[in-house]
Amino acid sequence: MPSLEEELFPSTPGKFKDRNRHFHRCFASTSTMFLWALFLIALTASYLCFQSFMDSGNRYFTATWGGHHWEKNVINSAQIRRSHGGMSVLVTGAAGFVGSHVSLALKKRGDGVVGIDNFNNYYDPSLKKARKNLLNQNSIFIVDGDINDSKLLVKLFDIARFTHVMHLAAQAGVRYAMENPGSYIHSNIAGLVTLLEVCKNSNPQPAIVWASSSSVYGLNEKVPFSESDRTDQPASLYAATKKAGEEITHTYNHIYGLSITGLRFFTVYGPWGRPDMAYFSFTRNILQGKPITVYRGKNRVDLARDFTYIDDVVKGCIGSLDTSGKSTGSGGKKRGPAPYRIFNLGNTSPVTVPMMVAMLEKHLKVKAKKNFVVMPGNGDVPFTHANISSARKEFGYKPTTDLQTGLKKFVKWYLSYYGYDQGKL
Ligand SMILES: *[C@@H]1O[C@H](CO)[C@@H](O)[C@H](O)[C@H]1NC(C)=O
Numbered sequence: 001m002p003s004l005e006e007e008l009f010p011s012t013p014g015k016f017k018d019r020n021r022h023f024h025r026c027f028a029s030t031s032t033m034f035l036w037a038l039f040l041i042a043l044t045a046s047y048l049c050f051q052s053f054m055d056s057g058n059r060y061f062t063a064t065w066g067g068h069h070w071e072k073n074v075i076n077s078a079q080i081r082r083s084h085g086g087m088s089v090l091v092t093g094a095a096g097f098v099g100s101h102v103s104l105a106l107k108k109r110g111d112g113v114v115g116i117d118n119f120n121n122y123y124d125p126s127l128k129k130a131r132k133n134l135l136n137q138n139s140i141f142i143v144d145g146d147i148n149d150s151k152l153l154v155k156l157f158d159i160a161r162f163t164h165v166m167h168l169a170a171q172a173g174v175r176y177a178m179e180n181p182g183s184y185i186h187s188n189i190a191g192l193v194t195l196l197e198v199c200k201n202s203n204p205q206p207a208i209v210w211a212s213s214s215s216v217y218g219l220n221e222k223v224p225f226s227e228s229d230r231t232d233q234p235a236s237l238y239a240a241t242k243k244a245g246e247e248i249t250h251t252y253n254h255i256y257g258l259s260i261t262g263l264r265f266f267t268v269y270g271p272w273g274r275p276d277m278a279y280f281s282f283t284r285n286i287l288q289g290k291p292i293t294v295y296r297g298k299n300r301v302d303l304a305r306d307f308t309y310i311d312d313v314v315k316g317c318i319g320s321l322d323t324s325g326k327s328t329g330s331g332g333k334k335r336g337p338a339p340y341r342i343f344n345l346g347n348t349s350p351v352t353v354p355m356m357v358a359m360l361e362k363h364l365k366v367k368a369k370k371n372f373v374v375m376p377g378n379g380d381v382p383f384t385h386a387n388i389s390s391a392r393k394e395f396g397y398k399p400t401t402d403l404q405t406g407l408k409k410f411v412k413w414y415l416s417y418y419g420y421d422q423g424k425l
């Protein structure tokens, strides 16, 4: 969309000249001049009005919450419905990809689950709404609100005694950070600190499991990536905020005795996935006959990712919750050391992006139109590869779905969700 200035003053010099002459003719009489002035004032006023509307339409706090009915929903949803070792979990980002899957898995085995999500429009909110409906059908209540809203969080901890927090709300994506850096600070830094503040003040304190990212390995070249490797050369603001999150959670563990487990996810994919990820947008474009852009590294080296299937990641999240250990503080005071853990949740078998595309072509039965482009240095790293021996040792984490199988399940979901199985193909 051209800016206002561009529309009033086209950049082509020829056009501008013509308009200039026209301009002079129009201003010949004072009455026309008066009308012009009125018109300009009206234009400016409506522009300013629109501007302030955009500003005040703060996308973070548009939700309403509270009231008797709302509280009843939260209490019901948080209720543990199994006899031994059940937990009551607050899942942040519950309408997100991983959040919705983890919520369903917890509910299925009888744990209490309350979700929170701000339903922002980073990607198609209708997909988040659809996930929410799926959760609602399974008796999981999702609060429409933001994790940086401390009043809301305090209220939630007041009415439901969460034993655990599964913190998955975040601003994701490595390239979008150049467009909207503030969004990463809002969710991944400010939101995280607000959540930790409420958790450390609550009594008893919950144990926290949260999503860090494999992107913290940044430009590392030693493979596979192990948890003890250096993580001080991030390639994107997204990675930097996740790394900051690891440090911030460490201080809350150290000072207040919060039990913390950080999970470094490796390119999680599958049904109900995120439309901003390559496998998802490639599928969309291939089906619509549009070309896809495949990035390549220097010297035409293919990018590779340790693609990890959603069900494997869900098992890792639940294994982390089950083994998290207790927070030791109360009323904001630490009573003793609490666990601080970090685990890779990957698949341990990287696949190149062109190989991933070939698998999609096979499942979709359509050839992709590929444009190979040299990767711009704006956030993506050349490859990822997880060493998962630590998670295996701690809670028996063992991914079982290879990319071929996982993409088949994704494509099946995609075709059904977007109605391709009703004769569109
Ligand atoms: C987050 O909440 C805090 C405390 O309520 C507020 O001061 C801050 O401006 C918020 N930060 C962002 C980035 O929205």
Ligand SMILES: *[C@@H]1O[C@H](CO)[C@@H](O)[C@H](O)[C@H]1NC(C)=O
Binding pocket: 223, 224, 226, 227, 387, 388, 389, 390
């Ligand atoms: C994987 O990590 C473990 C520590 O969790 C380490 O002992 C092992 O050497 C690593 N393996 C490789 C291949 O780097």
